[in-house]
Amino acid sequence: AKKINYISYQEMLEMASVGSKVLQAKAVEYANNLKIKLHVKSTKKNSEKGTWVMDEKLIPIKEKNVVTGITHDLKQSKITIVGIEDKPGVASKIFQPIGFAGIVVDMIVQNISTDGKTDLTFTIPKEDLNKTVKILEKNKSKLAYRKLIKDEQIALISIIGAGMKTHTGIATRMFKSLSKSKINISMITTSEIKISCVINTSKCKSAIKSLHREFNLD
Numbered sequence: 001a002k003k004i005n006y007i008s009y010q011e012m013l014e015m016a017s018v019g020s021k022v023l024q025a026k027a028v029e030y031a032n033n034l035k036i037k038l039h040v041k042s043t044k045k046n047s048e049k050g051t052w053v054m055d056e057k058l059i060p061i062k063e064k065n066v067v068t069g070i071t072h073d074l075k076q077s078k079i080t081i082v083g084i085e086d087k088p089g090v091a092s093k094i095f096q097p098i099g100f101a102g103i104v105v106d107m108i109v110q111n112i113s114t115d116g117k118t119d120l121t122f123t124i125p126k127e128d129l130n131k132t133v134k135i136l137e138k139n140k141s142k143l144a145y146r147k148l149i150k151d152e153q154i155a156l157i158s159i160i161g162a163g164m165k166t167h168t169g170i171a172t173r174m175f176k177s178l179s180k181s182k183i184n185i186s187m188i189t190t191s192e193i194k195i196s197c198v199i200n201t202s203k204c205k206s207a208i209k210s211l212h213r214e215f216n217l218d
Contacts (some may be wrong), residue, residue, distance in 0.1 A: 002217050005049070006063045008056035008162050014194045018071045018158040028053065056162050066163030066170060067215040072204055073156040076106065077129040078187070080121040081136065083146030086113035093142055094120065097135050103128045106156075107189045107198065117146075121187065123198065126152055154186070155204040158196040159211060171195050177214040181206050 009032035016025040022040060031038050031053065041050030084090055095105060108122045124132055129150060136148055164170050174195055178185060183206060187198035199207055212218050 004051050004065075004068060006052050006054065006059040007068055008059060009053060010056065010193060011068050011160050011162055012053050014158075014160045014191070015069055015071055018073055018156060018160075018194070018196060023053070064163060065161055065215075066167045067159050067161035067217065068163075069160050070208060070211050070215070070217060071158045071160065072208060073158075074201060074204065075126050076123045076154055076156050076198075077126040078121060078123050078151040078154050078198065079129070079132060079136070080119055080149040080151075081143070081145045082119050082149060083117045084120060084143055086116055086118040090143070091120070093139065094136070097139060098124075098132055101131060101135060103132055107187050107196070109187050123154070123156070123187070153201045154198050155201045155207070156196055156198055157204070157207050157211070158194055159215065160194045162193050164193050164195070173214055174211065177210045178207055181210040183207050183210070 009028055012023060012028045013025055013032070016023060016028060023038070028038070030036075032055075035055060037058075038053035039050055040053060081094065084094075091110075098105060103124055106123045108120070110121075111119045129152060133148060133150060136143070136145075159170070159174055161170075171190070174197070175185065178197070178199070181203070183199055183203045185197045185199060189196050
């Protein structure tokens with residue numbers, strides 16, 4: 001991967017949220033609140049100059065990239081609740097007990113209803129998968145779903161960059177790149193400076209290589 005000379009607080013926080021282990025999110029939040037520049041360097045004596053983490057406005061224009069980094073997370077799992085009623089209050093009944101159990105839900109996708117029933121898919125940490133399944137099974141009579149489908153073989157791939165706020169077509173480039181590598185996407189979520197996709201674990205390395213080439217991060 002190509003060395004990054006400058007990165008904004010927001011980009012670093014997004015990376016931390018999707019699996020990057022460069023800096024702890026709390027450290028970046030603290031620096032952002034006080035507008036303190038962070039200089040991240042290797043512990044090796046003859047290492048390069050490192051990377052500056054700072055306010056986006058202070059980053060030199062020539063150093064700004066549309067996509068700054070690509071991350072992957074193999075510690076997520078996916079649950080699909082098949083055949084739940086499509087009516088107000090159902091989502092609350094699903095996620096309230098999960099939240100009370102201290103389980104963090106990340107991505108959520110709900111299909112369009114055609115017959116009053118719908119499917120809802122969400123991701124959670126792999127270590128919480130069995131615990132979540134037990135909670136849903138315990139509440140099956142209230143939720144009235146048909147069945148549960150769990151999947152541990154998923155990878156969360158994300159591209160991150162402040163340049164997405166001012167450049168169009170970034171999502172299209174990401175999806176085309178994955179398509180060329182014969183990689184199927186099962187879930188998508190976006191924020192102002194991040195696009196994340198759920199794919200099969202077996203395609204993770206291929207996806208990372210493909211996206212690095214597409215956004216010139218090699």
